[in-house]
Amino acid sequence: MNKTKRSIMEAAIETIMELGFAQASIGQIAKRAGISKGVITYHFPSKDELIDFIVTELYTDGAEFLSQIMQEQTASGMLRSYIESNLAFIRTNPRHVAAVAEIILNMRTEDGKLRYVGLNDDPILVPLIEIIQWGQREGEFREFTDFGAKVLAMTIRGTIDGTASLMMSDPRFDFDLYTAELITLFERATCKMGEGNHKEDK
Amino acid sequence: MNKTKRSIMEAAIETIMELGFAQASIGQIAKRAGISKGVITYHFPSKDELIDFIVTELYTDGAEFLSQIMQEQTASGMLRSYIESNLAFIRTNPRHVAAVAEIILNMRTEDGKLRYVGLNDDPILVPLIEIIQWGQREGEFREFTDFGAKVLAMTIRGTIDGTASLMMSDPRFDFDLYTAELITLFERATCKMGEGNHKEDK
Amino acid sequence: MNKTKRSIMEAAIETIMELGFAQASIGQIAKRAGISKGVITYHFPSKDELIDFIVTELYTDGAEFLSQIMQEQTASGMLRSYIESNLAFIRTNPRHVAAVAEIILNMRTEDGKLRYVGLNDDPILVPLIEIIQWGQREGEFREFTDFGAKVLAMTIRGTIDGTASLMMSDPRFDFDLYTAELITLFERATCKMGEGNHKEDK
Amino acid sequence: MNKTKRSIMEAAIETIMELGFAQASIGQIAKRAGISKGVITYHFPSKDELIDFIVTELYTDGAEFLSQIMQEQTASGMLRSYIESNLAFIRTNPRHVAAVAEIILNMRTEDGKLRYVGLNDDPILVPLIEIIQWGQREGEFREFTDFGAKVLAMTIRGTIDGTASLMMSDPRFDFDLYTAELITLFERATCKMGEGNHKEDK
DNA sequence: AATGAATGAGTATTCATTCAT
DNA sequence: TATGAATGAATACTCATTCAT
Numbered sequence: 001m002n003k004t005k006r007s008i009m010e011a012a013i014e015t016i017m018e019l020g021f022a023q024a025s026i027g028q029i030a031k032r033a034g035i036s037k038g039v040i041t042y043h044f045p046s047k048d049e050l051i052d053f054i055v056t057e058l059y060t061d062g063a064e065f066l067s068q069i070m071q072e073q074t075a076s077g078m079l080r081s082y083i084e085s086n087l088a089f090i091r092t093n094p095r096h097v098a099a100v101a102e103i104i105l106n107m108r109t110e111d112g113k114l115r116y117v118g119l120n121d122d123p124i125l126v127p128l129i130e131i132i133q134w135g136q137r138e139g140e141f142r143e144f145t146d147f148g149a150k151v152l153a154m155t156i157r158g159t160i161d162g163t164a165s166l167m168m169s170d171p172r173f174d175f176d177l178y179t180a181e182l183i184t185l186f187e188r189a190t191c192k193m194g195e196g197n198h199k200e201d202k
Numbered sequence: 203m204n205k206t207k208r209s210i211m212e213a214a215i216e217t218i219m220e221l222g223f224a225q226a227s228i229g230q231i232a233k234r235a236g237i238s239k240g241v242i243t244y245h246f247p248s249k250d251e252l253i254d255f256i257v258t259e260l261y262t263d264g265a266e267f268l269s270q271i272m273q274e275q276t277a278s279g280m281l282r283s284y285i286e287s288n289l290a291f292i293r294t295n296p297r298h299v300a301a302v303a304e305i306i307l308n309m310r311t312e313d314g315k316l317r318y319v320g321l322n323d324d325p326i327l328v329p330l331i332e333i334i335q336w337g338q339r340e341g342e343f344r345e346f347t348d349f350g351a352k353v354l355a356m357t358i359r360g361t362i363d364g365t366a367s368l369m370m371s372d373p374r375f376d377f378d379l380y381t382a383e384l385i386t387l388f389e390r391a392t393c394k395m396g397e398g399n400h401k402e403d404k
Numbered sequence: 405m406n407k408t409k410r411s412i413m414e415a416a417i418e419t420i421m422e423l424g425f426a427q428a429s430i431g432q433i434a435k436r437a438g439i440s441k442g443v444i445t446y447h448f449p450s451k452d453e454l455i456d457f458i459v460t461e462l463y464t465d466g467a468e469f470l471s472q473i474m475q476e477q478t479a480s481g482m483l484r485s486y487i488e489s490n491l492a493f494i495r496t497n498p499r500h501v502a503a504v505a506e507i508i509l510n511m512r513t514e515d516g517k518l519r520y521v522g523l524n525d526d527p528i529l530v531p532l533i534e535i536i537q538w539g540q541r542e543g544e545f546r547e548f549t550d551f552g553a554k555v556l557a558m559t560i561r562g563t564i565d566g567t568a569s570l571m572m573s574d575p576r577f578d579f580d581l582y583t584a585e586l587i588t589l590f591e592r593a594t595c596k597m598g599e600g601n602h603k604e605d606k
Numbered sequence: 607m608n609k610t611k612r613s614i615m616e617a618a619i620e621t622i623m624e625l626g627f628a629q630a631s632i633g634q635i636a637k638r639a640g641i642s643k644g645v646i647t648y649h650f651p652s653k654d655e656l657i658d659f660i661v662t663e664l665y666t667d668g669a670e671f672l673s674q675i676m677q678e679q680t681a682s683g684m685l686r687s688y689i690e691s692n693l694a695f696i697r698t699n700p701r702h703v704a705a706v707a708e709i710i711l712n713m714r715t716e717d718g719k720l721r722y723v724g725l726n727d728d729p730i731l732v733p734l735i736e737i738i739q740w741g742q743r744e745g746e747f748r749e750f751t752d753f754g755a756k757v758l759a760m761t762i763r764g765t766i767d768g769t770a771s772l773m774m775s776d777p778r779f780d781f782d783l784y785t786a787e788l789i790t791l792f793e794r795a796t797c798k799m800g801e802g803n804h805k806e807d808k
Numbered sequence: 809a810a811t812g813a814a815t816g817a818g819t820a821t822t823c824a825t826t827c828a829t
Numbered sequence: 830t831a832t833g834a835a836t837g838a839a840t841a842c843t844c845a846t847t848c849a850t
Binding site: 812824829 | 831832833834836837838839841843844845846847848849850
């Protein structure tokens, strides 16, 4: 919508990727946007609000993109869909995703505490844990303790969250292959023994 | 050996944990060490050298600690040993490990490039990849493409690397249970179908 | 043109004169300019660039001022003109000249070497040496070895360069008289014996 | 006499020559002397006293060396002797002389004023002025106003004072030739017309 | 005599923010 | 809307000096 705000956001993402969050000063962002510093503080009363805008924008995009996940009939289908759609979203804008990851890991409040909830915090893991527990109840997945389900969920989430920077650091990164490998990996990690997974990874 | 240097290192680790790498200024570190800023620059000519000291010290400790991994007869034993010993090392000094993770993710050179090789860089993954390929050759593990082995290695490494901050953010963190769960998870992810792993994780 | 840059330059000159180059900190300059330190680094990205600006500005002014020297018909006229115009230029802005002399004598690069070519370096002496050699060829001046011409040139240049600080340390300094005395002195030093210089110095 | 003090002085001179006065910190001096900083402050309660020692030592040496100047019968002989002996002294220890010149030009008191009297101050010029006025009274030299005599004295002194750094910046510097050229130059500048100085400087 | 450790004031520079135009 | 100027706090680092050993 607001063209200037978006272009500032793009420049900020570019700057964060290039210099890291801590070095992404308003001056550097303005330089990359080809505007003066004042323009930024005009559109974003404070730097915090610019950062917030970048994060929120990604979450809004993400929520929309990911709203169609939960239409699978089986838990393993759901897990596959979860991984596929998350990675697909990352693929649409890896720079934005990677920048927000940088922000989340580094942005702090005045008293030094992380400003955004960690990537491994419960609310984020809930959907995954629910998939796992559903699969277990249905007999599709192996046994999991509550803690085991959480550990798996964290592993999956952590792997997904690492994808964007992985993708950007390797120009020949094969996204489809990577997705297939991860799905295989986590299907193996969840399935019951003796009951092979017959799916042909796309 | 050198008491002051170690106490400065401890204070630096504490500061990085509390405020994050970017906010861990010499002033803040000195305050936590209960000394004046000058003492730090006396012992470490530049902040970079202090950071380097913190990183190197951990690597030295780690190299010693991990030197006894490779004594298993089977690939799955080796994988288990790899995970166990890495986590055990993290357990000995999670704050130091977490601080170094912060450093590696954030420390940059003047031109904005990451100063330390990323956690997912090949050299770090090599031992893991070799274990996986060995298990596959021996018929212990399932089939892996080269890329598949690398993806698994990255997943394992990423999960291990996330442990320290996980451990510190949760005071009731059950280390043994977490270790067992991860071993189970990755044994499942590697084993052949139909040939269950019968080991009861300790 | 740029008012603030010029006022910063003026304050810097004043500070260098008052405290010396080494003590002329950005803080002191800002204090004398009645502005905050930030203004200086806003207009001059680094202190070196401020210093460079001060030096270059003087050289630009000087080049313009001195461009009309070389219109005399005789070597002794030229020498007189050289001295007169150099001193006249110093008179226009002795503080600036004296400050730049301080800078040239003291400004060093990181490795400790003088940053600006010395006042006695060849390029600066060339015009003077040419005048002397011309006068000798024409039979106006006495005999000079190459080295003798250079020594004389250094003496003349050194005397001229010392004028600004001389002038400023003595409030009753008589500029015209000083100029006349120097011209007499160096005419005597160059002229052939027995052929008096009959000019009445202005 | 005191070996350590002298070696510290030598190191200080070396440091001042290499880095300039402003950068000649106690640390740098200690490094060049191969001792710890503490040794310096042990022997010299403050840096100022070290500097004073360096200056005083040179003046003591100089006073002794120059005490035999005034034994010439004529003013022009005296002038020649003055120049010769001053240059000869500089030749004995050009580094010390150059370092002290650096000190005199840069050392300041707390309030920013030059600590040592300038090189062009009256007391230093008095002997030279007396020689000139004597030569004029005796009819050996040309007419000089009081101010003219002072200007000449300043020129001579300035030229002599510049010799040390000149000498050190040029490894092929020919001291004897330089001395001869200066003597010729200033004899010409003082002599009456028509009464040539017939000496052929070697 | 000599040393290493420690201190605190001072340095240039970076930067988010404010403001007048 | 947009800009350039200005501010003041914070940063890493330097250094003369003090002190215990």
